[in-house]
Amino acid sequence: MSKKNIYCLATVLSVLANPAITQETLYSFNEPDSMAQINSVSQLRDVSPTDWAFEALRSLVERYGCIVGYPDRTYRGNRALSRYEFAAGLNACMQQMERLIAQSESVLKEDIETLKRLMAEFETELAALGTRVDNLEGRVAFLEDHQFSTTTKLGGEVTFTLAQAFGDKVTNPNTGISEDLDTQAVLTTRVRLQLATSFTGKDVLFTRLTAGNLGASFAGQTFTDEGRFAYDGQLNNDVTIDRLHYYFPINDNLRMFVMASLGGHHFYADTFNPGLEAGGGANGALSRFAERNPLYRLGLGGQGVGFRYKLGTNFELSAGYLARGGNDPSEGRGLFNGNYSAMGQLVYKPTDRIKFGFSYLNGYDPNGVGSAFSFGGTGTRFANLQLTGLGVPNRPISSNSYGLQGQFDITPNFSLRAWGGYTSAKLIGLGEGEIWNYALALAFPDLGKEGSMGAIIVGAEPYLGGLDVPQNPRLINDTPLHVEVSYKYPLTDNITLTPGLIVLAAPNQNSGRNDPIYIGTIRTTFTF
Structure with a gap:
């Protein structure tokens, strides 16, 4: 999955602890606009320290680098998303944590447990996402092998x-x-x-x-x-x-x-x-x-x-x-x-x-x-x-x-x-x-x-x-x-x-x- 398709989960670590959270508090992962990786939550123009999810966002970006924003430095956290979109973001954070573990970086045990519970909850969506990604990668590989010219x-x-x-x-x-x-x-x-x-x-x-x-x-x-x-x-x-x-x-x-x-x-x-x-x-x-x-x-x-x-x-x-x-x-x-x-x-x-x-x-x-x-x-x-x-x-x-x-x-x-x-x-x-x-x-x-x-x-x-x-x-x-x-x-x-x-x-x-x-x-x- 390319960097521009890595979606953030604004409140991945607090979803299970707070069942009142709705889809409107999460990021819309299906937005067609191009995105750019950010390094600090303070770079987001529409997120302030008084927002209830501010600490969750800061924890994600500072601890795991698992967040992206729009080129205009907005987060748009009130947009709705589907379960498939949530699964895409969950998969992105999971892959980021796997990379950190492979590089001997520290990952909190409670975060891993939370991700496991989320993965179990969204098992069907993650499987469907994996199939779609595999199909897409196969089609891209075919086109690359059979393309006449890049220009x-x-x-x-x-x-x-x-x-x-x-x-x-x-x-x-x-x-x-x-x-x-x-x-x-x-x-x-x-x-x-x-x-x-x-x-x-x-x-x-x-x-x-x-x-x-x-x-x-x-x-x-x-x-x-x-x-x-x-x-x-x-x-x-x-x-x-x-x-x-x-x-x-x-x-x-x-x-x-x-x-x-x-x-x-x-x-x-x-x-x-x-x-x-x-x-x-x-x-x-x-x-x-x-x-x-x-x-x-x-x-x-x-x-x-x-x-x-x-x-x-x-x-x-x-x-x-x-x-x-x-x-x-x-x-x-x-x-x-x-x-x-x-x-x-x-x-x-x-x-x-x-x-x-x-x-x-x-x-x-x-x-x-x-x-x-x-x-x-x-x-x-x-x-x-x-x-x-x-x-x-x-x-x-x-x-x-x-x-x-x-x-x-x-x-x-x-x-x-x-x-x-x-x-x-x-x-x-x-x-x-x-x-x-x-x-x-x-x-x-x-x-x-x-x-x-x-x-x-x-x-x-x-x-x-x-x-x-x-x-x-x-x-x-x-x-x-x-x-x-x-x-x-x-x-x-x-x-x-x-x-x-x-x-x-x-x-x-x-x-x-x-x-x-x-x-x-x-x-x-x-x-x-």
Whole structure:
């Protein structure tokens, strides 16, 4: 039994002699506060020489050191306690006397006799206490023998996805050739193993290994990034270190995020979509678009830093800088000589249930390999400024993006979220384009069972609303409607089943040449 769990018996030596003593005169041994050993009864602020138990307390501490107090130097002797708590204190004093005897220290015979009588009286409770202690020691020994690390926690996620895309006519926006949508049902997997290491207790180093075979979902058959699964991206089950981040506090209000691999603005900024936002995990929304405003995906995959700062109780400021290719020393690459995305976000939270946010992002994309303008696997091909189908050549792009987000938790079981984004993209030396996206999300936490999540998301993935270039190509800018319905159901604490349906109307923002696309799925996620 550790020192902090040694409880004192205020009147152990006088209990039998004074049957009028009640539990209120004894110490509460089940108090959760931490305790500290004291050396003199005079150190207790709430015990005075006029108290009837003062001499008993002084005898215990001076004779046997069998007393503890709270860190604030109080004894709180009028608190009630159970027989089990009394037995715990009795056991502690008994062990203290055994140590004194083993060290040839003197122990009064009458005290020993008193303890024997108490032990006989509380024999049942002491036996139960010993069993509980033995069980606890066995469990602690098992954990010590099997723990992965004293500083690192290992978490894992394994996902099986059964899915198929349905539809009729789809058109390749680059070639203008139409064809029937012909896909097969697939069973795909994705595995994540993440190590979370803390060196100070307040910081955390994330190291994540990922493998999978989802690829880009059905984008190769639908010719659009709309409807891609939130957790796709890996091919051939190759194992990669896709996340290497270190988070640490600078002070009580400011936290810093260093992202050496797979940087993203959503890692340090609030995205207003809890439960559906899973950071690319397979326990949130089905699609990338339903996770968060696509503006947070600008610059995704690079290296950089982020900050999150609390401004009082109602405001929060986030800022970050990312560079795809920030680890490449080549000309036109690196942290400051190539692709970058810088974001600032202000969050206002007037109540515990309502919050709003405004985001601004400035970016530059040289449009080379790995540094082209992109909404991170969401939106139409034209919104991602893949404009060869319009006869517009690739150009470096300078962009300014503005986002509005909001969340209203109407009840504990119903939450309303919404976002909108606008991007002004300048094709350097050629012209400008404007890109829009917006969504309304209805979330139903604990729907039918604790830990479940129902969701309905309706909106428009990023689409090119206008293009002002000298060639003045005829741009079709039908609104590409995205409708997603899903229900995450926990079979156990570690297994969830998520059936869902994604409907894409006017995919690639062209309803005339593209029929609606339906993506049905059943996702099973194992976590440990």
